[in-house]
Amino acid sequence: MSATAERADAGTTGTQRMTYREALRLALREELQRDERVFIMGEEVGVFEGSYKVTAGLMDEFGSERIRDTPISEEGFVGAAVGAAMGGERPVAEIMTINFLLVAMDQVVNHAAKVRTMFGGEVGCPMVIRTPNGGGNQLTAQHSQSLEAWFAGTPGLKVVAPATPEDAKGLLKSAIRDDDPVLVVENLPIYKEKGEVPLDPEFVTPIGLANVARGGTDITIVSHSFATVRSLKAAEKLAAEHDLSVEVVDLRSLRPLDVETVAASVAKTNRVVCVEEGWPSYGVSAELAARIQKACFDDLDAPVERVGMAEVPLPYAKNLELAALPGEDRIQAAVLATLDQ
C-alpha cells in the first residue's frame, strides 16, 4: 500500500494478494455495485469474458444490459460512450488493445476530449476507456505499440497507467468516478503479475500523483506501466552488482503529470534516466526531459537520459523484437552511462 493512496474508512480493511487482472475486475465490480450509471461496453467482454479475462464473471452477475458485448466497431461504441456519458451515464469502454483504439481516434480526440470546453462547460463527458498497451509477445507491428503519449498530449483527456495491482484497482476506480474522459492504459505482460490489493471499496488511487516505488540516492529512474516493472528489476540488479542506490519513480498518471515528485527525486539524486515502452521521439520521456531540465536545471549533474523502444515498427522475429524493446540490460547500461560508470 503506497503512502500516497487515499483511504476512507468504509469498514472493509486489509489487503488480498491478487493479479493485476483480478484487481481491475474488483474495481469494475465494486463500481458497478456502487453506481447504477456505470456500465461496460466492448468486444468480447460478456459471453467470452474478455479477451484478457478482465471482465470474467461480470455478465453473470450484472447481466447483458450492463456488460454489453459489441460488434467489432470501435469507432461506433467509443462514440456511443461519449454520447452516453453526455447523457448522464458512466460508460466504461474496453478496447482490446491500444492499437485498435486508433480506429476510434476521432471520437477520442475530436469528440470526448472536446465536449466540456467546446460547449463552454455546459456538459461533461465522464467516460473511461480501458485498454492494454505493450509488446513482447511477437504480436508484430500492428499489435505491439505503446501509444499512450499520443493521448497524454491531448488537452481534455486524462491518462493513467498503473504498474501494480494496487494501482490498477485504485486508478480504475478513480477514473470511473472522475467527471472527465479518462484513458486507463493497462498492460499485457502485467495482467498476470500479483500484488497486495486493498479490499476497502472506498480505496482509490488519486489521479495526478506519482509514487516513489523504490527509494534511492544515486540516480532516479522515471517510468510508467511495464517500464516500471522493468526498471524495478534493473534497480535491484544495479544494487546487487554495482552497489548502486537507484530511486524509481512510477508516474502512475501521465496527464496530469506529477512533476513535483519527479523534481524532488532528481533534486536529491542529481541524475535521471526516463524509461518508457513507447518510442522516445516525441514521447513520454521527451516530455519528462523538457520538464526536468526546467525544474532541475541547477540540480542536474548529467544530461537527462532516455530508454525506450527502438525507433522501428516492432518486428515479429523474436530476436529482433527483444533487441527493439527497452529491456533491463539497456536500462542498466543507461544508468551506468549516466553515472559515468
Next chain:
Amino acid sequence: MTTMPAPATLSPAQLRELYERMVLIRVFETESERQYKAAKIGGYCHLSSGQEAATVGVVHTMQPDDVLVTGYRCHGFALARGVSPEAVMAELFGRRDGCAHGRGGSMHLLDVERGFYGGWGIVAGQLPVATGLALALVRRGKEQAVVCELGDGAVNMGAWHESLNLAALWRLPVVFLVVNNGYGMGTSVARASAEPDLYKRASAFRMHGERVDGDDLEAVLEASGRLLKRAREEREPAVLEVLTYRYRGHSVADAGLAYRTKEEVTERMQQDPIVRVRAKLRDGGCSDDELDAIDARIDERVAEAVKFADASPEPDVSELARNVYAPGSAGQFSRMRPGSPFGEETLVFDAGLGS
C-alpha cells in the same frame, strides 16, 4: 456470362490439383498448431482449417495479374496463391527466408510477385487498402481485379461501409470476399450484425451481392469466376459471401468452445469440404490409393517446409532498422543523431536506446 469452366467441366486433373491444394492448407495448419505449441511459432496464429474450399476456390479463379488482399487469417490464402510452404513456414518461424523476412509473422504474409499485398492485422483495415489497389489498376488501365478477403466480423466497421461506397461510386474492380465462418472471434454473426445476411448489405450501395455455400468448391468457383470476370471487364465491384466454418478457435490460444458447442463443431465437420471433393474424385474414377498417395506427398512437403524453416537463419539484429524508410532516406535522418529511426546499429542503439 460464366467464364470459368462450369463445375461439371472441371477436368479430373484440375479437380485433383485443387484437392491437393486444399489438403496442403489443412496439413499446413495442423502442423502450424503443433509448431506453435512447440514454441517455434509465436505471436498470434489464426488457423483456417475447414475453410479450404472457399480459399482455394476463389484464388483459383484469379488471374496471375489479379491482386489479393486479406485479413490476418491468411496462411491458406498465401498457400493457395502459390507462395511456397517453405516461405510461409519460415515466416511463421520468424526467419530470414520467410516471405516477409521474419518481420511480419503469421498475420502479415505477402508475396508481391504473386499480387498478394498482404495479410493485415486490424479488422477491416485492409478494405480501404484493397479499394485503393483497385483504383491503381484502373488508373494504370489494367483489366484486372482485386480480391479483398475479410471475415464476418469486419462488416460492422466504418471502413467496410466507406470502402463499399467508394468502390461502387468509382466503379472499382474489387470483389469483397466475406468469409463468413459464423464467428468474429467469440461473437456469432447473429449477435454482431443487425442484418445477418451479410451479402445483402451490398445493396445499400447498389452493388451486387450474393452468397454461396463456401464448403462447396464448385459453387465457389462458379460465383467467384463470374464476379471477378465482371469486375475485370465491366468494372463492377461485388460482395461475395461464402458460408463456411473454422474448426479451430479464433487463434491457437482459443479452444473455441466457450461460445459454441462441441456438437456444433462435430456437425459442421460432417460437411467437410475436403471430404466432399475427395468423394467427387472417387466418383470420377480416382482410387483411394491414388488419393492417399497425394495426402502422403503433402505430408512430406509440409515436413520439408518445417525443416527448411528450422534451418533458415534468424534475421540479423544489426538489421533491426532496415526498411523503416525507403532506400535513400538515410541522408534526411543523418543530422538527427543517435536514436534516429534509421540505418546502422549505432544509430538505433546509442543514446540510451540500446546497449
